[in-house]
Amino acid sequence: MNIVSSGMIEKWLTAWSLSRNLPPPVPFRSGFKVDVGWENQKTRYVFPELNEDFIQLSENMDEHSVFLKVCASPDELKKVISRKWVFQPQGYLMSCFHKMKFRDKKLSPDYGLCFDNYNSTHVIRINTQRNETAAIGRVVIVDDLAVYDRILTDHQHQRKGLATILMKELERIALSHGVFKNLLVATEEGKLLYESIGWETYSLYTSLVIPA
Numbered sequence: 440m441n442i443v444s445s446g447m448i449e450k451w452l453t454a455w456s457l458s459r460n461l462p463p464p465v466p467f468r469s470g471f472k473v474d475v476g477w478e479n480q481k482t483r484y485v486f487p488e489l490n491e492d493f494i495q496l497s498e499n500m501d502e503h504s505v506f507l508k509v510c511a512s513p514d515e516l517k518k519v520i521s522r523k524w525v526f527q528p529q530g531y532l533m534s535c536f537h538k539m540k541f542r543d544k545k546l547s548p549d550y551g552l553c554f555d556n557y558n559s560t561h562v563i564r565i566n567t568q569r570n571e572t573a574a575i576g577r578v579v580i581v582d583d584l585a586v587y588d589r590i591l592t593d594h595q596h597q598r599k600g601l602a603t604i605l606m607k608e609l610e611r612i613a614l615s616h617g618v619f620k621n622l623l624v625a626t627e628e629g630k631l632l633y634e635s636i637g638w639e640t641y642s643l644y645t646s647l648v649i650p651a
Contacts, residue, residue: 440640440641440642440643441641441642442488443487443488443510443532443641443642444487445469445470445487447487447584447622448470448471448485448486448487448510449464449471450581450582450584450586450622451532451581451584451586451622451624452464452471452473452485453579453581454560454579454581454584454586454588455473455586455588456473457558457559457560457579457581458558458560458577458579458586458588458589460557460558461473461474461475461476462474464485467484468492468496469486469487469488469490469492469493470484470485470486470487470492470493470509471484471485471486472484472485473485478504479504479651480504480505480506480648481502481504481505482505482506483505483506483507483508484496484505484506484507484508485508485509486507486508486509486510487509487510488509488510488511489509489510489511489515489516489519493507493509494519494520497519497520497521497524497647498521500649501523501649502649503648503649503650503651504648504649504650504651505648505649506527506646506647506648507524507646507647507648508530508644508645508646508647509644509645510532510642510643510644510645511642511643511645512643512645513526513529513643513645516645516647520647523649524647524648524649525647525648525649525650526645526646526647527645527646527647527648528626528627528646529626529627529643529644529645530624530625530626530643530644530645530646531624531625531626531627531630531640531642531643531644532622532623532624532640532641532642532643532644533622533623533624533625533630533633533638533639533640533641534620534621534622534638534639534641535621535633535636535637535638535639536619536620536621537619537637538610538614538619538637539606539607539610539621539636539637539638540636540637541603541606541607541636542603544600544603544604546565546601546604547599549567549568550565550566550567550568550573550601551565551566551568552564552565552566552608553565553566559579559580559581560577560578560579560588561577561578561579561580561609561612562575562576562577563575563576563577563605563608563609563612565596565601565604565605567596572593573592573593573595573596573601574590574591574592574593574596574601574602574604574605575589575590575591575605576588576589576590576591576602576605576606576609577589577590577609578609578610578612578613580612580613580616580618583618583620584618584620584621584622585609585610585612585613585616585618585619585620585621585622586621586622586623587606587609587621587622587623588623590602590605590606590623590629590632602632603632603635603636606632606633606636621638622641623638624644625638
């Protein structure tokens with residue numbers, strides 16, 4: 440795995456916050472903090488590496504619904520983290536520092552593209568003929584980095600290549616801004632899609648929380 444820089448995490452987390460209309464990340468020791476304010480996630484702390492700052496925070500924190508996130512493997516964390524913390528589904532920090540690789544696939548006439556933007560966030564929806572959202576995705580440009588976020592396909596419209604078409608259209612937006620360095624955090628399921636279009640795992644991204 441690659442060494443993850445503090446700058447990379449700050450840009451990704453800035454995009455994550457913009458996409459959700461949240462306050463920007465602020466430095467916290469060698470990581471960053473975002474005041475999320477949701478019922479199931481009050482705050483998140485994100486660190487580019489597992490270090491003493493992360494370990495001390497995990498020891499001192501007893502509040503529920505506060506997430507600790509770090510670019511490290513679960514096996515590394517299990518050696519140093521108290522059992523009060525519950526591991527969340529594995530995430531993957533993924534990168535694509537070149538143009539993505541797409542097959543020549545066109546959108547079915549049953550669907551249409553809809554474009555929107557807010558907070559530096561570009562949104563693309565794939566709608567049905569009834570104007571229902573079949574798939575949606577976002578890209579946020581932060582300096583020289585394009586961050587892709589919340590690429591979702593409704594379960595009734597899966598396995599039709601809609602997510603791939605979304606990624607292609609979102610990449611067009613990034614390229615129109617002169618940006619070809621791409622970053623996202625993927626789930627286990629999403630990872631397979633991104634690998635199929637040329638993305639690689641840059642680092643494991645592991646999350647912990649003390650449940651309510």
